Amino acid sequence: MPDWPLIAQGAGTLVADGADAQTYSLITAQGYNQEAPDMSGAHAAAPFRHICQSFDSELKRWVFDFYIHVENDNDRGNPHKTDRQRNEIKTDGHSPASMVAQQGETLVMRWKFRLPDGMHTTSKFCHVHQLKGIDNSEGTADVSLPLITFTLRTLSNGARQFQVIHVPPTEQGAGNVYLAKVDLADFLGQWVAVTERVRFDYGGSYSVCIVRITDGHELLRIDDRSLDLWRMSTTGLRPKWGIYRSIGDNGSLKGELRDEIVRFADFEIEKP
Numbered sequence: 001m002p003d004w005p006l007i008a009q010g011a012g013t014l015v016a017d018g019a020d021a022q023t024y025s026l027i028t029a030q031g032y033n034q035e036a037p038d039m040s041g042a043h044a045a046a047p048f049r050h051i052c053q054s055f056d057s058e059l060k061r062w063v064f065d066f067y068i069h070v071e072n073d074n075d076r077g078n079p080h081k082t083d084r085q086r087n088e089i090k091t092d093g094h095s096p097a098s099m100v101a102q103q104g105e106t107l108v109m110r111w112k113f114r115l116p117d118g119m120h121t122t123s124k125f126c127h128v129h130q131l132k133g134i135d136n137s138e139g140t141a142d143v144s145l146p147l148i149t150f151t152l153r154t155l156s157n158g159a160r161q162f163q164v165i166h167v168p169p170t171e172q173g174a175g176n177v178y179l180a181k182v183d184l185a186d187f188l189g190q191w192v193a194v195t196e197r198v199r200f201d202y203g204g205s206y207s208v209c210i211v212r213i214t215d216g217h218e219l220l221r222i223d224d225r226s227l228d229l230w231r232m233s234t235t236g237l238r239p240k241w242g243i244y245r246s247i248g249d250n251g252s253l254k255g256e257l258r259d260e261i262v263r264f265a266d267f268e269i270e271k272p
Contacts, residue, residue, distance in 0.1 A: 004112075004193065004213060006061065012099055012269040014089075016062035020053040023064070027051070031095040032267070035242075036087050040079075041072030050087045051242075056263065058191055059112070059213075063265040068243045070257050075244075082250050088242030091269065093134050093235060099269045100134070100236040101200040108270040109196045109239050112213065114263040117189035119152070121160055122253045124246030126152040128262060131198065133234035141233035142170045146240075148198070148206065148229075152184055160184040164208065164220070168228050177227075179206070182220050186212070191263075192219060200237045204229035239269065 009015055014030040016023075027034050036050040037043065048067070056063045068087050075081040091099040101107045113128065129150035133143035151163045164180040191213040199205045206227050210220040230237070243262050247253050 004059075007266050007268060011096065012271075014267040016053045016064050016265060018053060018055070018062045023049070023051055023053055027089055031091060031099050032089050033092050033094065034089045035076050037073040037075070037077065037085065040074040040077055043072055051089070054263075056114075056191075056265070059265060061265070063112075063114075063263050066242045066262045066264060067259070068245065068262075069259045070247070070254050083248060084244070084246050086242070086244045088130075088240045088244055089267075090132075090240040091238040095238070098271045100238045101198070101271070102236060103230055104199075104201050106197065106199045106272055107237075107239070108268075108272060109198075110194065110266070110268040110270075111241065112191055112193050112265040113241075114191045115152070115184075115187050115189070116260055116262065119188055119260055119262075120256060120258045121152045121154045121184070122246065122248070122256045123154050123156065124248065124253060125149070126243065126245040128152065128241065128243055129194075130240040130244070131229075131237060132240055133231040134236045134238060136233050136235050138233075141235065142231040143234055145170065147231065147237065162187055162220070164222065166206070166227050169202075169231055171232065172228065179222050179225060180220050186219050190214065191265075196239075198229060198237075200229050202228050202230050241267070 038047050050067045052065045073085045075084045075086045127149045130146040131148040132146045135141045135143045145167045149165045154160050161181045162184045166177040168174040193211050196208040206225045208222050
């Protein structure tokens with residue numbers, strides 16, 4: 001395995017420290033926030049913390065475990081959203097300015113993640129990373145859809161893909177733009193390291209490289225793709241990580257899914 005550098009807690013970083021009971025406090029102390037279904041469904045009577053820490057024998061360090069359950073988990077405690085589930089961390093309007101992009105600014109984001117062996121997917125969305133806008137005080141900004149997603153999906157022919165998707169600004173009236181589609185099998189059960197560089201603007205630029213940690217093999221690369229990466233009236237653009245998946249209308253896809261644990265480690269956000 002390559003000698004991947006260990007990073008320390010500092011501005012823009014979030015590194016698991018082994019103090020599992022204080023995981024949420026660590027997340028917020030480092031300028032991040034969490035959206036976890038800890039009190040949803042039956043969890044209301046027996047709360048379950050959906051972001052925990054464990055020691056990873058492959059990385060030989062503490063990492064974050066993001067849990068999602070087919071039953072009980074919902075989207076941010078909203079009982080009226082019966083078609084999706086969410087367990088994510090993010091930066092937001094309370095984060096330091098260095099962790100949120102304004103128009104014309106660049107963010108460089110680095111992190112590691114591991115999708116579980118045998119992970120289940122459907123024909124609908126399952127995001128493990130998003131770039132998304134922050135709404136304004138009037139609630140009128142174009143923030144309902146993400147700019148970029150890392151999406152896991154099963155195709156109609158049964159093939160499964162890891163997709164990088166761009167969604168243009170709403171006023172352009174365009175649908176999804178698929179920047180990359182690669183075999184999901186190459187990711188399952190493997191730690192990968194991501195470097196993502198984004199200039200957030202109309203006519204901005206997008207780059208990402210994902211490398212398998214065991215042997216340094218490059219699984220996916222996009223270099224300096226020119227894209228519209230701003231949203232009207234937003235107060236900032238920011239990253240999200242975790243698992244955000246469709247369960248179908250009124251849970252119709254639950255039979256195709258299972259409980260999952262997606263692991264993340266060593267988040268870094270830099271504004272050059």
